[in-house]
Amino acid sequence: MHMADALLSPAVGGTMWGVAAGTIAYSSMKVKKELDDSKVPLMGVLGAFIFAAQMINFTIPATGSSGHLGGGLLLAILLGPYAAFLTIASVLVVQSLFFADGGILALGCNIFNLGFFPAFIAYPFIYRKIAGSQPSRTRLSIAAIIAAVVGLQMGAFSVVLETVSSGISSLPFSTFVVLMQPIHLAIGIVEGLVTATVVSFVAAARPEIIRAGNDPVTPGRLPLRNVLLSFLAASLLIGGIVSWFASENPDGLEWAIAKVTGTEEVTGTEEGVHTILASLQEKIAFLPDYSFKQEAAGAAEGENNVDGPEGDASGRLGTSVAGGVGALISLALAFGIGFVLRRRQQFA
Amino acid sequence: MSHHIVEVKHLQHIYADGTVALQDVSLTIHHGESVAIIGANGAGKSTLLLHLNGYLTANSGEIRIGDFPLTKKTLPEIRRTVGMVFQDADDQLFMPTVFDDVAFGPFNLGLPVDEVKQRVKAVLEQVGAAHLQEKPPYHLSGGEKKRVAIATVLSMSPDILVMDEPTSGLDPFARRQLMGLLRDFQHTKIFTSHDLDMVVELCQRTIVLHKGIVKADGPTLEIFNDDALLAECRLEKPLSMQGCPVCGKGR
Amino acid sequence: MRSIDGAVLDLKRLDLLATGDSVIHRLDARAKVLTTLVFIVTVVSFNRYEFTALFPFFIYPVVTASLGNLPGGYIVRKIIMVIPFAFVVGMLNPIFDRELFVRIGPFAITGGWISCASIILRTVLTVGAAFILVGVTGFLSVCEALERLGTPRTFTVQLLFLYRYIFVLTEEGARASRARELRSCGRKGLGLASFGPLIGHLLIRTWLRAERIHMAMLARGFTGEFHSRQVSGFGWRELFYVAGWSAVFVVLRMENGAQWMGRLVTGVLS
Structure with missing residues (x-):
């Protein structure tokens, strides 16, 4: 669900660039302040890992088609929200430059859609709340599936909003929503299942790895919530301005x-x-x-x-x-x- | 400069999962020596090396490097003194270009830019990699990577070179080239290796680790002639010391 | 789905192009990043029914690629691989937008078809600009430019680490995936049951590698700061480059160059 440059208007692309840049700046500050030095190579190598893992396919149960890992939620579980967000953003930058997944202007949208939701919403408010600290296998799977679904639904809806307010595609809002959300429900369930399988495998083999991710930034703490609220407020505001622009002055x-x-x-x-x-x-x-x-x-x-x-x-x-x-x-x-x-x- | 450059006394290390990697290791290495630490897989070689620059902390025992005991306070100085070359050069070469990688250590020492540049140039010439300066590490061959990895450590002008499996994964030519390079270094050298022929050529002294203790410590040739010891420690005589299976002639 | 090996080779090839030496390569990376941004923003700023006015914009990728000595065939092939995706997205427009736009003889062309063609053209231009930016600049310099344009160091260091280890980890991933494929004997044995542990193992190895890298960094005195030398500077040439191209883009944005030229030739103007 990468957004592409060709479907974007400068107003929407620019706004989302601003939002993504702000979140990157804030997360960088947090990571530098709160995480120890050993996370520096870890984030980099895990980003490369996601890159490699996305190229390995598996057969989706009961359909016969093949899918691959998205990795946003997995990174959040391993690294905590801020480091995970930066890592996802860095993967998207490389993809946009070398593989034309998305595009340079669409980068802001993609970082927001694929990075912000899993790292700052799905992980702290859904996964952690459901899974708790010592989850059983089933509990972990349920938490992962719900978190992945919610993250992807939000991301997909965000794609719809960005596309429609850009006004390049003629796809009507309602049709687009009806098209996107169910597909991403399915993708989300698979993503959750895969994330759960990988996490429980690693938790069994090297429990300290999964534990490491739990420590750095406790979710639900006041600052994080404040940040989330202000981001939500900002995006609503910006969204409002953009849509006003789009209706008053299409271009x-x-x-x-x-x-x-x-x-x-x-x-x-x-x-x-x-x-x-x-x-x-x-x-x-x-x-x-x-x-x-x-x-x-x-x-x-x-x-x-x-x-x-x-x-x-x-x-x-x-x-x-x-x-x-x-x-x-x-x-x-x-x-x-x-x-x-x-x-x-x-x-x- | 003291005569003993590395002194390890009753070192013990137990990993978090309960594995006893080092039981009781004591050894002394003198200035200018070239020493091999050999042993089967899991004998504790790598664990021992990681103690020498303070990456791992011992459960008990003491380490002295040069004039200093290894403590949190002396750590930066000791890490400069002990140059550590890792087995997988990809782990060591993490910067974007060869230059940046070789300059990483000197910059961390706080040296001015011009001096860093000079050092990088000199060191790369020493290992025969001056032409690679602007290349990213992923465009290098295995042998080139290894030589650059050594350069990254040399640029900090260490007194002691510690190398984990220096010749593993190299083709015969690159291995030969590397051994020639290592022979010319004046540093105190400590290697771990399964390449026993290299040990015979480069090290006068060999220490055998077995199940976390020092099983033998002495002149290399003597150790490799002790068949009972080698068999017990899951080792064998280097090919260069065995009789030739084709023509029947010994060394 | 692209194969892992193919993707890595492709990455290496594009990366190697950036080591070339040309007028464009020698420019400060910031100039090239900024110009690319201005280019993309101008191209996408046209409304959805604009088609012909986009053509003159080809001047930028073509000139840059030529001056930068990039292999044209390779860039074109890379762009062509993306077109199907653009086509799928663009194809929705003719379905929903059936409003008559222009009649040429017996053919009635709807607005949907025009905007579909416009989307494909936009894709070619924006994607081409991104590939060319990397080809004449290189990822490392792009990162350096981003940092000097204000990106936080934590993030640029992250980008550099990621990029460095993509080459190592995709090879590891390719080995693991090849082993699994070979042993699944052509059956569809590539399900979740084997995928989880495979990725899990890869993840654990990745984690251990990160620990070793951190060790190697500490061994060389790492204290949390990265130092770098700044190689190039933003001089008059760069200023001229950015300003010159931006002026061209703005003129082409204001004035339909294709229309203008077409009229000149067909003599419709009197």
Whole structure:
């Protein structure tokens, strides 16, 4: 359930970058202050372990398809919330850069969806509460399954919110929710089962490893709760702002650029005088904003000749042909320049 | 500088799970000696080595390195004096590039940047790895990794080199190259190894550990000629000291 | 599912590209990270029905890859591997968005198809930019740049450790998984029963390795601080690089370059 750059708007991507960066900064401070030095290599190597473990598949019971470990909850059990969050975030950074899982702008979303929920919600408030300190095998499995399911449900819902408020995908909110949540219910159960199997295996073979994770930061302590509450408040606030943006100005950046440069006014008054200005005006007429299909929008924009979807469709033909030809030319031009640069480098 | 550089007295170590790794180990190593510690798997070799730079704390007994007893206060100085090269070079080379790795120790000693750079350069040249300076460790071969691992320790200018299984996993050429390198070091050297031929070539003295106690301690050739001792301690005579099975000629 | 060995080889290959020496490689990593960010943000800032205006943006990945001497075929292949995923996501748009967008002769193209094509194009551009960033910069320098741009040291050290041991642990994981596959004799014996202990063992070995690494760090005087030398600096060249590209992106964002060129050629403009 990695978010991809291609589905994100800058406003949502940027906001989530901010949230993720803040959480990383806070967790780094906590880890540096509260954990001993031996955790430094441990976090790094466990991150690499998750990376490797995610590539090993298993057959999902009763379905025959194959799955792999996510690892967020497992890391939280082994390392405690802060170190686990940093570790998950670091794995996601490498995945986004080397394997195009997600993307650079989507990194904020992915770190939040896949790191924050398991480390700061599912582990301290569900897993630890149910499992207690010396869980039996069944209790541990139940705790792991419920925690994994809750963590993934929240993550999946967060993906839906981020995607819908970005407005690149046309998938309606309700359909998306109905699509995502059940799938992640199944994934969550499997993730919980796998986590429980691994944890109980390790608990039997090397009990001190599982115990080590329990010590560093006691969950449910006041500071953690405060942090959680403030994060929740912050994300609600940000979410509110983002959705307001998305509804008022479907494209926040475009709106901002237009405001800053005053483009709209310029084209409005000096329409069709100069070729560049003319094409600029065309561009705006071509795609004024998200609401271009509504006649009301056309009317409101006045001079931009947006009449209605049907009438406009034929009018757009000219622009589209030119656009298509231009696209091909610019592509050829880009690769042509690349070719020349390459040749020059070879002779240099 | 005292004459005894490493002194271990009645060292005992019991792991948390109750395993007795070292029962009662006493030994003295002198300045400039090259000593091998050999023994079967589980004899306590690695546990002993980990005491020498204070990573493990003994249940009872005493360790002196140079002029200092090993205590919490002398630990930093002792860790500088005792250069420890681990068996798996991947555990030792944890920094992004060879340079950073070799510079890790000197930086921790608080040396200024220019001196660190000088040291790194000198040490890498000494082990024949100057050309690897900017490479990340995962692009190195096994032999290269080993030599760089030794460089990471040499850069702290230790008096004593402690190496766990230096030749394990190396191809014959890399092994030969490494042995040539080790022979040239003027440091006091302590090795553990199952490569008994290397022991014969590099160490004048050998200590045999068996079930957590010192079973024998003496000149290497003498020890390897004691067949009864070797059999008891799950060891065997190095190939270079056995008669040739093909032509029948002895050494 | 990708094979472990394949993934590691791929990682190593991309990593090795960064050791190259070119005008682009020599730039300070911060300049390249910032430019990549500006590029991605501009590309995704178009609304969902924008398609043609995205094409001129190819100038950036193509020029950077060429100046950086990256093997074009390799980068293209890496990008192509991602396209199916983008296509699956993009395919939902034509289903839900059937509004007529443009009519070309007998063909009616809906907004959904346009936005689907736009999503794929965005994927190619953003994914390409990420690969190229790594190829001309290298992970270590990216981390160094992140740190000098304000990322906490704890996190960059974490990234470096993670990256260093990916190479070690994926090999360990591959060995374990190969052993399991070989002994399951082609049956579907790869269920949870063997997966748990396999991963568990890998985890225990990982834990022990972390202990040994910590030992090796302590043995060399580690006190909790990492020191590093700073190699490069942010000079006029870097400033010019970031400002130049950003200007190009903003112009291409404001002005549909493809439209403009197309009109010039087709002569629709009078």
